[in-house]
Amino acid sequence: MRKKTRAFMRTLTSWIIVSLMLQFTFYFFLNGQVEKIMAPVIAQPIVVENLEAEIPGTNLENLQISYGKDYLAYHENGVLKVYNLRQEKVVFEKAPTGDSDYDMGVIYYQWLPDRDTLVYFFARKNPNPTTTVIVPIEEVDEQGSVDNSAATSPTTEPDAVEDPNQAPNPNPTTLEKPIKKVPKTRTEIRYNNPQITEVFTLELPPSDEKEIAPDDRFNRSIDSFPARGEIKQMVVSTFTNLLYLSIEDKGQFQLMEIDIMKNVRNLNRAQETLAQLAASDKFGTLYAKSTSGQSERIIALQGWNREVISEDSDDIILGNRAGTLYLGHVQNNTLVSIRSAEEHSEEDNLEFKTIWEGSIPFGDHKNVIIGAKNEIIVYDDQKAHIIQGGKNKEVTLNGEENYISFDGVELIQVTRVGMSTKIKLQPLQ
Numbered sequence: 168m169r170k171k172t173r174a175f176m177r178t179l180t181s182w183i184i185v186s187l188m189l190q191f192t193f194y195f196f197l198n199g200q201v202e203k204i205m206a207p208v209i210a211q212p213i214v215v216e217n218l219e220a221e222i223p224g225t226n227l228e229n230l231q232i233s234y235g236k237d238y239l240a241y242h243e244n245g246v247l248k249v250y251n252l253r254q255e256k257v258v259f260e261k262a263p264t265g266d267s268d269y270d271m272g273v274i275y276y277q278w279l280p281d282r283d284t285l286v287y288f289f290a291r292k293n294p295n296p297t298t299t300v301i302v303p304i305e306e307v308d309e310q311g312s313v314d315n316s317a318a319t320s321p322t323t324e325p326d327a328v329e330d331p332n333q334a335p336n337p338n339p340t341t342l343e344k345p346i347k348k349v350p351k352t353r354t355e356i357r358y359n360n361p362q363i364t365e366v367f368t369l370e371l372p373p374s375d376e377k378e379i380a381p382d383d384r385f386n387r388s389i390d391s392f393p394a395r396g397e398i399k400q401m402v403v404s405t406f407t408n409l410l411y412l413s414i415e416d417k418g419q420f421q422l423m424e425i426d427i428m429k430n431v432r433n434l435n436r437a438q439e440t441l442a443q444l445a446a447s448d449k450f451g452t453l454y455a456k457s458t459s460g461q462s463e464r465i466i467a468l469q470g471w472n473r474e475v476i477s478e479d480s481d482d483i484i485l486g487n488r489a490g491t492l493y494l495g496h497v498q499n500n501t502l503v504s505i506r507s508a509e510e511h512s513e514e515d516n517l518e519f520k521t522i523w524e525g526s527i528p529f530g531d532h533k534n535v536i537i538g539a540k541n542e543i544i545v546y547d548d549q550k551a552h553i554i555q556g557g558k559n560k561e562v563t564l565n566g567e568e569n570y571i572s573f574d575g576v577e578l579i580q581v582t583r584v585g586m587s588t589k590i591k592l593q594p595l596q
Contacts, residue, residue, distance in 0.1 A: 218592040220252050225583045232572050233283045237374035247273035253374040259381045267292045269362040275398040280573050285369040296361040301352050364392035386427050402444040407451030445487040449510050486537035502529040525559050527552050538575025
């Protein structure tokens with residue numbers, strides 16, 4: 168009997184162990200699939216080996232190349248244009264709708280990092296800059312005197328003390344009838360925003376498609392966008408569908424969070440400037456350099472929640488890609504070190520480690536890109552520094568103007584010749 172019991176217990180134990188192993192394997196697989204959905208990895212960039220084009224006009228400004236390296240967006244004489252590099256033609260234009268100070272047209276545009284979609288902001292004059300409302304005020308009588316008392320019913324004078332020697336008065340004196348109330352109102356003028364600012368997304372078809380036109384979609388108006396305000400920076404969290412804008416208005420800065428599907432809200436506090444924005448693709452966390460008075464610090468924002476990342480005023484935000492945040496340390500206009508930290512969850516604290524030390528000039532005109540292979544690219548019109556694996560590689564840029572794609576793989580060289588602009592695309596390294 169004991170032998171049967173022992174054999175049964177061994178068999179039961181074996182099945183329990185096998186069951187636990189199968190469950191662990193299943194949950195491990197399921198967790199991996201959930202992570203892929205909740206924190207998708209941006210697809211590998213499409214690299215254009217070599218491409219040259221000649222675009223009519225010489226006033227091309229703020230050139231930006233699309234994710235697929237086949238469309239070029241630029242401003243020309245105040246008009247947004249999108250040029251198909253494959254077909255060598257302009258496929259989209261958006262000009263201001265009027266000539267007032269508020270008809271500014273497209274004031275900012277930027278390609279999404281994972282598709283050929285351009286987000287742009289369009290400003291125009293508000294045709295109804297004021298509204299009027301009827302406001303009730305105190306009621307007045309017909310002669311115009313103010314009476315705040317409530318209407319009363321007819322009453323008699325208070326009874327006097329009765330004199331037993333006199334007969335009662337059959338006609339007591341009554342008070343006057345109640346005053347007729349006349350409602351009074353006034354019209355107030357309330358000023359709205361004299362400028363309407365709207366968000367659009369322009370979705371481009373495959374660049375070899377000749378029949379399908381770009382899809383220009385209106386997303387929403389931003390009532391709180393300051394008239395003639397200037398967007399200094401925009402970062403996108405594609406996973407959470409959030410846009411973050413740093414806006415300058417008459418010397419003051421504000422940080423605006425825009426959920427394309429829902430709300431718009433301002434995140435900066437009074438007398439605070441938030442700049443050097445970087446958004447997490449994993450959790451939607453926004454990292455920003457906060458300046459308030461003499462205090463400078465780097466913070467992480469999740470909705471209204473704030474966490475201090477660095478108290479060192481010499482630290483700057485370089486960027487965020489694929490769940491890794493990069494901070495630089497600048498002294499005397501020189502970048503001397505770079506630290507990085509991986510994001511594991513919304514609750515975990517970031518643990519930074521130094522990944523590079525050296526010396527790179529870092530003035531006001533430097534641009535920074537975190538490339539698709541997690542390389543840090545610091546560049547201006549003449550030279551690019553590519554930091555990867557703890558080493559700094561210098562690349563000379565030969566164009567009259569030079570731009571680098573968002574993923575850091577493509578160099579766009581711009582040279583103006585005669586009445587046209589030559590564009591040359593080639594790998595950065």
